[in-house]
Amino acid sequence: xxxxxxxxxxxxxxxxxxxxxxxxxxxxxxxxxxxxxxxxxxxxxxxxxxxxxxxxxxxxxxxxxxxxxxxxxxxxxxxxxxxxxxxxxxxxxxxxxxxxxxxxxxxxxxxxxxxxxxxxxxxxxxxxxxxxxxxxxxxxxxxxxxxxxxxxxxxxxxxxxxxxxxxxxxxxxxxxxxxxxxxxxxxxxxxxxxxxxxxxxxxxxxxxxxxxxxxxxxxxxxxxxxxxxxxxxxxxxxxxxxxxxxxxxxxxxxxxxxxxxxxxxxxxxxxxxxxxxxxxxxxxxxxxxxxxxxxxxxxxx
Numbered sequence: 001x002x003x004x005x006x007x008x009x010x011x012x013x014x015x016x017x018x019x020x021x022x023x024x025x026x027x028x029x030x031x032x033x034x035x036x037x038x039x040x041x042x043x044x045x046x047x048x049x050x051x052x053x054x055x056x057x058x059x060x061x062x063x064x065x066x067x068x069x070x071x072x073x074x075x076x077x078x079x080x081x082x083x084x085x086x087x088x089x090x091x092x093x094x095x096x097x098x099x100x101x102x103x104x105x106x107x108x109x110x111x112x113x114x115x116x117x118x119x120x121x122x123x124x125x126x127x128x129x130x131x132x133x134x135x136x137x138x139x140x141x142x143x144x145x146x147x148x149x150x151x152x153x154x155x156x157x158x159x160x161x162x163x164x165x166x167x168x169x170x171x172x173x174x175x176x177x178x179x180x181x182x183x184x185x186x187x188x189x190x191x192x193x194x195x196x197x198x199x200x201x202x203x204x205x206x207x208x209x210x211x212x213x214x215x216x217x218x219x220x221x222x223x224x225x226x227x228x229x230x231x232x233x234x235x236x237x238x239x240x241x242x243x244x245x246x247x248x249x250x251x252x253x254x255x256x257x258x259x260x261x262x263x264x265x266x267x268x269x270x271x272x273x274x275x276x277x278x279x280x281x282x283x284x285x286x287x288x289x290x291x292x293x294x295x296x297x298x299x300x301x
Contacts, residue, residue, distance in 0.1 A: 040116075041117055043116070045111070045112070045113050062097075062116075063096050064117065065118060066115065067092075067115050068094070068102075069147075070111070070112045074110055077092045078101050079136055081203070082202060083202065085202075085206065086102065091131070091138045093126070093131050093136045093137075094136075113150045125175065131178075193235070197237065199222065203218065203221075205248065208245055208272055209249075211272045213272065229241070249272050250271070252270075252271045279291070
């Protein structure tokens with residue numbers, strides 16, 4: 001168990017060495033002389049809605065862990081080839097020394113708070129938080145509580161002699177609240193194959209628009225055979241992977257045809273079909289109408 005006494009977690013002196021503020025970004029970084037079990041490296045806030053030019057995905061692979069909390073908007077986090085949705089109230093972990101990237105949705109830009117930290121006890125801490133590189137997100141139902149704490153922390157003057165202690169104490173409160181929250185919630189026990197299928201479903205939901213997406217490629221990605229993946233997917237979801245992928249693509253096509261002026265050929269490409277005749281055939285089987293007739297009826301409505 002981790003000793004929660006501050007004296008055990010923090011035994012050094014942190015000094016602010018980097019401060020940045022603008023209408024969309026706030027950052028505090030510390031010079032840490034400690035060799036303790038837990039070291040807070042920095043914290044901050046970023047609002048992508050205030051960027052005039054939308055930035056590229058953030059590529060993260062540092063010796064520090066980062067814990068983020070999205071307070072509005074949405075985006076995606078991708079680790080080990082698996083993409084996870086980021087929505088309002090999502091905590092997402094960027095583990096140290098792990099290649100990954102995260103990106104905001106340009107149509108609904110996110111804003112998040114973050115902490116950078118390191119220390120000997122991090123792995124045990126992640127276990128207690130039930131979060132890891134394999135399960136890097138957690139959606140809280142107590143967003144207002146966390147947001148209140150973080151706003152209070154960012155209101156502390158940069159020149160405060162006790163900013164490091166304030167930051168550390170607020171970080172502990174947040175970690176403690178996550179652990180308590182998760183331990184109060186029943187954690188469903190799922191088998192290894194159910195966990196694998198959950199990862200594949202998540203990946204399909206956020207990557208179905210790629211025309212070169214194949215079941216064979218997915219099987220290689222998760223290191224199982226094609227036949228095994230197809231079998232356990234149907235066992236766990238009640239439908240084949242091919243049917244599930246087709247459903248995702250055609251539901252999106254229906255949405256785009258009804259709500260945009262993109263050409264039908266463009267929409268076919270946008271949902272992952274480079275072969276337009278095949279798209280037309282599948283769409284008619286899915287809706288009972290050809291794409292052109294479906295659009296005419298949608299326009300009439």
